Amino acid sequence: xxxxxxxxxxxxxxxxxxxxxLSKKILLEDCFDKINTVAGxxxxxxxNKAFASLVIIDTNLRIxxxxxxxxxxxxxxxxxFLAFRELxxxxxxxxxxxxxxxxxxVNGHGIAHPRRFGIASHVGxxxxxxxxxxxxxxxxxxxxxxxxxxxxxxxYGNNVLGYLVNVNKKKFYISPxxxxxxxxxxxxxxxxxxxxxxxxAHVYANMFKNGIKPFI
DNA sequence: GCGACAG
DNA sequence: ATCTTGTCGC
Numbered sequence: 130x131x132x133x134x135x136x137x138x139x140x141x142x143x144x145x146x147x148x149x150x151l152s153k154k155i156l157l158e159d160c161f162d163k164i165n166t167v168a169g170x171x172x173x174x175x176x177n178k179a180f181a182s183l184v185i186i187d188t189n190l191r192i193x194x195x196x197x198x199x200x201x202x203x204x205x206x207x208x209x210f211l212a213f214r215e216l217x218x219x220x221x222x223x224x225x226x227x228x229x230x231x232x233x234x235v236n237g238h239g240i241a242h243p244r245r246f247g248i249a250s251h252v253g254x255x256x257x258x259x260x261x262x263x264x265x266x267x268x269x270x271x272x273x274x275x276x277x278x279x280x281x282x283x284x285y286g287n288n289v290l291g292y293l294v295n296v297n298k299k300k301f302y303i304s305p306x307x308x309x310x311x312x313x314x315x316x317x318x319x320x321x322x323x324x325x326x327x328x329x330a331h332v333y334a335n336m337f338k339n340g341i342k343p344f345i
Numbered sequence: 346g347c348g349a350c351a352g
Numbered sequence: 353a354t355c356t357t358g359t360c361g362c
Contacts, residue, residue, distance in 0.1 A: 208350035268351045
């Protein structure tokens with residue numbers, strides 16, 4: 130039994146086709162004006178339950194709100210198909226507060242994905258909202274040339290799909306999800322890196338999982 | 346055929 | 353991601 134053979138080839142192929150079909154709706158251009166607030170979303174797990182948190186931050190790096198949502202999960206983790214596991218809680222929560230942030234940071238990749246449709250792109254297409262994928266590990270593509278002291282390109286063939294950013298000994302793989310340009314996904318990430326929305330969401334998702342919610 | 350593989 | 357002891361480093 131191999132680790133990721135939970136579904137037959139036919140099912141996997143249909144999911145792949147679905148991703149490819151939806152990926153055509155991605156816009157890699159900036160569909161936003163002035164950024165006033167951004168949000169980060171992440172999920173912690175306990176048994177078969179997902180504990181999601183959405184943290185909203187303003188440009189002064191102040192936390193404006195922390196929201197949570199709990200749902201059951203039914204789909205396993207399969208590399209390349211993370212969205213089918215985490216989409217429901219993320220979309221439900223992000224949609225509820227959709228007018229309270231300008232850009233959404235999602236834990237996982239955007240277009241740096243085998244079918245250019247990682248979870249950040251999937252969420253962005255469903256919400257019709259600018260999203261940025263922020264991952265701690267590389268899934269697809271290779272590390273290309275250094276463009277700054279601590280920043281490298283993520284490339285596939287001749288295409289740049291995103292960036293590897295080194296911050297405080299930690300690596301972040303950044304790629305556009307939807308409705309944002311390659312260039313802006315990097316600059317926006319850097320703008321909030323001192324109060325990384327994904328890391329904050331991670332902390333609060335875990336607190337929520339453990340029954341603590343001193344939330345704003 | 347073999348290895349790699351977001352969370 | 354989660355489970356989980358001791359251990360290394362600031």
